[in-house]
Amino acid sequence: xxxxxxxxxxxxxxxxxxxxxxxxEVLEGESLPTGTADLxxxxxxxxxxxHVIPEQTAAEQARxxxxxxxxxxxxxxxxxxxxxGASVETRLVFTHDxxxxxxxxxxxxxxxxxxxxxxxxxxxxxxVALRGTVGVGRNTRLVAGLFAESDVEVTLYHALxxxxxxxxxxxxxxxxxxxxxxxxxxxxxxxxVVEDADAAVDAIAGHxxxxxxxxxxxxxxxxxTFVFGMPSEQVAERFLGPxxxxxxxxxxx
Amino acid sequence: MDAPNGSDGSGDxxxxxxxxxxxxxxxxxxxxxxxxxxxxxVVDADTGEGELERTIGLxxxxxxxIGTMIGAGIFxxxxxxxxxxxxxxxxxxxxxxxxxLLVALPTSELATAMPRxxxxxxxxxxxxxxxxxxxxxxxxxLGLVFASAFYLVGLGSYAGQVFxxxxxxxxxxxxxxxxxxxxxxxxxxxxxxxENTASLQxxxxxxxxVILTLxxxxxxxxxxxxxxxESTPERFFPPGGLLPVLQTAALVFTSYLxxxxxxxxxxxxxxxxxxxxxxxxxxxxxxxxxxxxxVFVATSAFGSARLGxxxxxxxxxxxxxxxxxxxxxxxxxxxLLATFSSANASILSASRAVYAVSRDDLIPAAASRIxxxxxxxxxxxGLAGGPIVVLAATGxxxxxxxxxxxxxxxxYGLICVALIRLRRERPDWYTPSFRCPAGxxxxxxxxxxxxxxIAFMQPASIxxxxxxxxxxxxxxxYYGTDVELKGRF
Numbered sequence: 001x002x003x004x005x006x007x008x009x010x011x012x013x014x015x016x017x018x019x020x021x022x023x024x025e026v027l028e029g030e031s032l033p034t035g036t037a038d039l040x041x042x043x044x045x046x047x048x049x050x051h052v053i054p055e056q057t058a059a060e061q062a063r064x065x066x067x068x069x070x071x072x073x074x075x076x077x078x079x080x081x082x083x084x085g086a087s088v089e090t091r092l093v094f095t096h097d098x099x100x101x102x103x104x105x106x107x108x109x110x111x112x113x114x115x116x117x118x119x120x121x122x123x124x125x126x127x128v129a130l131r132g133t134v135g136v137g138r139n140t141r142l143v144a145g146l147f148a149e150s151d152v153e154v155t156l157y158h159a160l161x162x163x164x165x166x167x168x169x170x171x172x173x174x175x176x177x178x179x180x181x182x183x184x185x186x187x188x189x190x191x192x193v194v195e196d197a198d199a200a201v202d203a204i205a206g207h208x209x210x211x212x213x214x215x216x217x218x219x220x221x222x223x224x225t226f227v228f229g230m231p232s233e234q235v236a237e238r239f240l241g242p243x244x245x246x247x248x249x250x251x252x253x
Numbered sequence: 254m255d256a257p258n259g260s261d262g263s264g265d266x267x268x269x270x271x272x273x274x275x276x277x278x279x280x281x282x283x284x285x286x287x288x289x290x291x292x293x294x295v296v297d298a299d300t301g302e303g304e305l306e307r308t309i310g311l312x313x314x315x316x317x318x319i320g321t322m323i324g325a326g327i328f329x330x331x332x333x334x335x336x337x338x339x340x341x342x343x344x345x346x347x348x349x350x351x352x353x354l355l356v357a358l359p360t361s362e363l364a365t366a367m368p369r370x371x372x373x374x375x376x377x378x379x380x381x382x383x384x385x386x387x388x389x390x391x392x393x394x395l396g397l398v399f400a401s402a403f404y405l406v407g408l409g410s411y412a413g414q415v416f417x418x419x420x421x422x423x424x425x426x427x428x429x430x431x432x433x434x435x436x437x438x439x440x441x442x443x444x445x446x447x448e449n450t451a452s453l454q455x456x457x458x459x460x461x462x463v464i465l466t467l468x469x470x471x472x473x474x475x476x477x478x479x480x481x482x483e484s485t486p487e488r489f490f491p492p493g494g495l496l497p498v499l500q501t502a503a504l505v506f507t508s509y510l511x512x513x514x515x516x517x518x519x520x521x522x523x524x525x526x527x528x529x530x531x532x533x534x535x536x537x538x539x540x541x542x543x544x545x546x547x548v549f550v551a552t553s554a555f556g557s558a559r560l561g562x563x564x565x566x567x568x569x570x571x572x573x574x575x576x577x578x579x580x581x582x583x584x585x586x587x588x589l590l591a592t593f594s595s596a597n598a599s600i601l602s603a604s605r606a607v608y609a610v611s612r613d614d615l616i617p618a619a620a621s622r623i624x625x626x627x628x629x630x631x632x633x634x635g636l637a638g639g640p641i642v643v644l645a646a647t648g649x650x651x652x653x654x655x656x657x658x659x660x661x662x663x664x665y666g667l668i669c670v671a672l673i674r675l676r677r678e679r680p681d682w683y684t685p686s687f688r689c690p691a692g693x694x695x696x697x698x699x700x701x702x703x704x705x706x707i708a709f710m711q712p713a714s715i716x717x718x719x720x721x722x723x724x725x726x727x728x729x730x731y732y733g734t735d736v737e738l739k740g741r742f
Contacts, residue, residue, distance in 0.1 A: 027625070049303070051303075052628070053623075053628045054446070054627070054628045054629055055601075056443045056444075056446075056601055056604065056629045056630070056634065057623060057628055057629055057630055058370040058518070058520055058521065058605055058608060059305040059306065059370075059520060059521055060305060060369065060370050060520050060612075061370070061608050061612070061621055061623060061630060062623055062628070063302055063303050063305060064302075064612065064621075065621075065622070065623050066623075066625075067302025067303045068302055070302075070303060071302055071303060091304065092302070092303030092304065093303060093304050093305070093306050094303055094304070094305050094306065095305075095306030095308065096306065096308040096521065097306070097308045100306060100308055101306045104306070
């Protein structure tokens with residue numbers, strides 16, 4: 001475990017920093033994508049290196065053979081993140097099922113969001129797709145935590161539901177915006193877009209193209225708890241940049 | 254072999270006369286360890302090389318135990334067993350279940366103290382030392398090889414039965430060639446297949462249990478005369494009295510080899526303190542009941558001699574007798590699934606046994622190399638699959654079964670001895686979260702019963718079993734004398 005809270009920042013404690021899980025399949029050659037360190041400079045990053053092994057193989061066996069290599073790669077990535085300003089914890093897990101592992105770590109570290117690691121050239125503007133009032137506080141905590149002290153432009157986006165008017169949507173987003181300002185974001189860096197879109201996923205991916213990163217919610221809770229649930233996965237695939245998937249509040253065990 | 258007198262300092266195996274053996278007041282460090290996951294946490298703690306995700310739950314553990322065992326007892330042995338022991342063959346199966354339970358309880362205790370992959374080999378090498386460990390480790394690998402070959406011949410018999418049911422006449426008995434083909438196929442599948450097979454295994458076990466429950470309920474009711482045709486009761490004991498019953502118990506003990514397979518994946522089981530003992534004991538109880546009822550139903554449908562003529566696929570004829578063609582088809586399908594899952598599970602366990610001894614430097618480390626592309630231990634799987642295919646080609650069902658049982662029984666006996674030794678020495682690291690009730694007595698009787706059962710096997714099986722053990726010991730003297738495993742973690 002490498003805990004590297006930068007000493008030159010006494011005003012921030014770890015609990016202020018939004019915890020973000022960054023899962024990397026290290027042994028499959030997945031490395032820290034360009035731009036990740038900038039994006040998460042103000043986060044508490046839980047850097048998860050994982051390796052999926054088939055059932056024919058004992059997890060211990062894989063660890064014995066690959067543990068050191070994987071750990072040294074992971075430490076290298078952790079160094080990059082810490083240099084950019086993030087506090088970093090690393091975890092390396094050998095697993096038969098990545099879903100179980102990612103889910104467990106979100107839980108254990110109380111992560112606000114999971115990063116779908118894609119690369120981006122710069123981090124100047126971020127699209128924040130919001131679905132509705134439920135759990136929106138977690139989105140604002142994440143966005144303010146990551147970007148309040150930076151120059152990043154944030155665009156709040158909401159696709160209207162069937163029986164919602166433009167005014168409803170705008171008042172919802174303005175509320176979110178006020179919350180962000182209260183949390184330290186400069187008002188002039190927050191834009192608002194409300195739209196009547198048929199397919200929210202397409203719309204988000206489309207808008208994403210003019211931004212450097214996307215923040216969006218988790219898939220419908222009743223369907224699945226997997227992080228890479230369908231909509232966020234689809235967005236990530238089309239948008240090709242980093243996507244922060246905000247996690248629902250996990251119930252106490 | 255020389256294990257029943259594992260009396261190096263332990264004296265009386267029952268411990269009844271020794272006041273400080275297992276007095277409840279003086280368990281020392283073990284008294285504080287009933288926090289369920291503390292144990293897994295210690296084992297999985299990140300030692301700088303990463304942690305391990307435990308992904309097998311109780312259902313998965315039960316599926317491994319039941320799925321490995323049920324193939325043989327119901328779908329291969331009833332005909333052979335009835336031929337030897339008549340209706341008393343159900344007693345033979347019951348004896349096997351008792352022996353298996355006597356071993357399963359101490360195994361559970363050891364497994365919760367050392368929830369690591371490797372199972373019995375791990376407990377014995379850590380509890381008794383390197384030499385017994387090497388004999389058991391290499392013996393376990395070969396024991397599983399013999400067991401897999403046995404299951405493959407059974408699988409081949411059922412595949413051959415498919416041709417018979419379809420009315421296709423084959424010039425030769427297809428059981429052995431088909432078994433060999435399946436052996437090659439399963440090895441290849443485990444080398445290159447990266448699909449998740451766990452849910453498949455769970456599904457197979459569910460389907461099997463449903464088919465068997467329906468069939469055996471109907472068969473039992475029929476045998477008891479509910480449907481009008483009460484069967485003629487045959488004399489319960491065979492002409493030879495108790496001896497053939499015990500000999501048959503030794504033969505069919507192969508049907509119980511699966512419970513310890515749960516311990517070989519102990520490193521991957523969630524909440525091992527609870528799930529390991531439950532999965533092992535429950536799977537023995539479940540299959541034991543099924544076996545006893547199966548033999549009862551089979552021997553009430555046909556005379557024992559007739560059942561013997563049907564051979565490995567006797568249950569197909571029993572089902573045909575009760576329910577006609579659909580029953581026969583259902584049992585053929587169930588038999589294919591059961592022997593397939595047993596063979597597959599044993600091949601994977603054999604490869605894990607190779608890994609376990611290789612990790613301890615008892616065989617070259619190359620044997621446990623993992624192929625990065627497929628993530629599978631290709632050398633270990635080859636060391637399992639190769640000899641399995643060769644042995645399956647011999648087609649010697651009874652010999653394969655008995656050698657497999659022999660090698661496992663040696664391990665089971667030594668597991669019990671290891672429990673007795675650890676309970677007496679009480680090393681610091683020995684803090685099992687499940688304690689076998691009346692541990693010393695159960696382990697003492699378990700060890701005795703395991704070694705005693707060997708005595709009832711055919712001389713040829715005993716000879717091959719001893720040869721394997723001598724060879725394993727010879728290998729240890731040649732290669733591994735500088736390895737010290739006792740108490741090493």
